[in-house]
Amino acid sequence: MEESITTKSGLAKTYGFTEADFEQIHAEGIPLEKISNELFIFQSGISKIVLEKPAIINDGIFSLSETETLYFAEIFERKKEKFQLEKFVPASGAASRMFQFLSEFLKEFKPDSESINAYINRTQNSLLSVFLIGMDKFPFFKSIDKRLNEKYADFQSWEKDKKNYFFIKTLLDADEFDFCNKPKGILPFHNYSGQILTPIEEHLKEAVHYSASNGVAKIHFTISSEHQAAFEGIIRETQSDFEKKSGFSIHPSFSKQHSSTNTIAVNSGNNPLRNDSGQLILRPGGHGALINNLNQSLSDIVFIKNIDNVSHNDIDAISLYKKVLGGYLITLQKKVFDNLKQLNNPDIKKEDILKIQHFIENDLHIKTTANFAEYKKESRIKHLKSLLDKPIRVCGMVKNENEPGGGPFWIREKNGNISLQIVESSQIDLQNERQWHIFKSATHFNPVDIVCGLKNHKGEKFNLQDFVDPDSGFIVEKSKNGTQYKAYELPGLWNGAMANWITIFIEVPLVTFNPVKTVNDLLKPNHQPQ
Structure with a gap:
């Protein structure tokens, strides 16, 4: 007190x-x-992470042969009924960034004094050119075109620029489709011969393919409170169809980012920022807050995948590699548990301790500065237990295609140990030439394709908060209504929030990674009918 x-x-x-x-x-x-x-x-600021080197194939990232790929997928299929599986989908937040270049167009375009081509040339807005060229291929095209024809009797006689301008305006207008302020999960993403599916439905479809066991496919969405009704409505309309086709019962659930994880914002002088009413500005603490939501899961194995990473095609390939990651986790988890049971045996032999140490260093990629030769038997056993008794994550990694975001690296921890981590650019001192070079030499990218083992060798649930690195948060620069401010974001869900997990990286093909960061991504082959 x-x-x-x-x-x-x-x-x-x-x-x-x-x-x-x-x-x-x-x-x-x-x-x-x-x-x-x-x-x-x-x-005081936040210390930057020190990169030791990028994780690459055969040095931090496992590359599986075709035989190994099929082997681990088969392991998963054979053993999944022993586990309660779940799919965890971060899905909160509006899709404003997806349409940012269109919002800028509506603000900056001068319809009375310039053509759209003149605007594009003036602003170098190449994204708008791509949007307009492929406009009729978007899954929402017919709905908006229909709305315009209903609203304006002479719409078909309008000249092209006016049609395009009103198309974009109707797409974003708060009194019309309002796509900017809706969550990505409920937007039309894919067109199947006239049947339009949202990311929510694509995730339901995926869930029954690879994250279902014992007749049940559990799927959990983290959402904002104001969007729950829309999510529930879409699931209610389509759930039974997926259940009939798959034979699985789908159990959807939802959670919100708790207000207790909100963080304070400050001005340039590091003094608390206030709104017009004088109240403190407390804002969501970033996706790292979702470790609390994940911690509520009672499942044994959880698949994590972002809401916008879905595909119109390739469900079989995507499912195969999810099963591979799951099978690898199941196999690795058994080895970890067996080693922990051995360490609990008071009669364990010295050679068995050395084998476990070798397993930790080579199979788990855990490298410590500890001099085991100086440890007494009891101290060595205690130390090895501390390295093994952790939640496990197996992370798919794709080849780097210059996507914005984090990647897999070996980092040097404050205690001198070397560990595998997923690192974002904002965590690194990019002014340091050596750090910049290491970051730019990364061969792989983090697509957020993670399978998690959440229970220990006794079948008890880990408290995931015990494995967060509290010193790995972010200070980010923000702007709202012309006001610059700084915000603190919690250690990221797959960054600092899982920093002290056992981490394994496995290469997966690009076909498994189909994010929609801008609306134009929906024009890519994996989001279009074949």
Whole structure:
């Protein structure tokens, strides 16, 4: 209690916090110590991760032969009924970035004094050119075209620029389709001979293909509260069709990012930012907050995949490699559990301890600075247990195609150990020439294709919060309504939030990675009918 009072008085004295501020923080469920720590981080900064080298094939990334691929897929099929499986899909947030270049067009275009081609030349907005050329191939084209013909009786007689302008306006207008403010999950992504499917439906389809066992396909979406009704509506309309075709019962569930994981925003002077009403601006802490949601899962094995990474085609190839990752996890998990049971045997022999040490260093890619030769038997066993008794993640990695985002690297930890981590560019000192060179020499990219083992060798659920690296958050620069500010984001879900897991990287083909970052990605072959 005394520490809480000290924090409260310190925040009031240093930052001018009022009783109303404390009431606001309490209502969000945020501990005062958390706010205090975040403000300290803004003042002191965050240490950058030190890259040792990129993870590459045969040095951090396993490349499986065709025989091995089929072997691990078969292992998964044979043993999956022993496990409760689940698919976990981060799906909150609006699709505003997907349509950002169209929003900019509506703001900047001068329809009374220039043509759309003139605008494109003036702004170098090549994305708009691609959009307009492929417009009739978008799965939402007919719906918007129909709406325009209903709204404007003379629409067909309009000149091309006017049609295109109103098409984009109808697509984004808050009183019309309002795609900018809707979540990606409910947007039309794929056209199957007139049947339009959303990412939600594509994920349901995938779930019954590879993350189902014992007659049940569990799928969990993390969402914003205001979008739950729309998600539930789509699932309600289509769930039974997928169940009939697959023979599995689909069990959907939802969770929100808890307000207690919100973080405080500050101005350029590192003082708390306030809105027009004088309230503190507390904003979502980024996808790292979802470790809390994942921690609520009671499943044994969880597949993680982003909401926009779905394909119109290649469901068989995508399912195969999910099964491969799952089969590899099952196989590896058994080895880890067997080794832990051996270490619990008081009569374990020295040569068995050495074999376990070799397994940790070579099969798990865990490299420590510990000098095992100086350890007594009991200390060595304790140390090896600490390295093995962790949640496991097997991560698919695709060849680098210059996509924005993180990748697989060997990093040097503060204690000198070397570990495999998924690292984002914002975590690295890119002004350091050596670090920049290592980052740019990465051969692979993180597509967020992760299979997680959430239970220990006794069948007990890990507390995933125990394996977060609290020092690996992000300070990000933001802008809203012309105001620049800084925000703190929690250690990312597949970055710092899983930093202390056992981590394995396996190369998977590009066909498994089909993100939709801009609306134009829907024109790519894997999002178009074959």
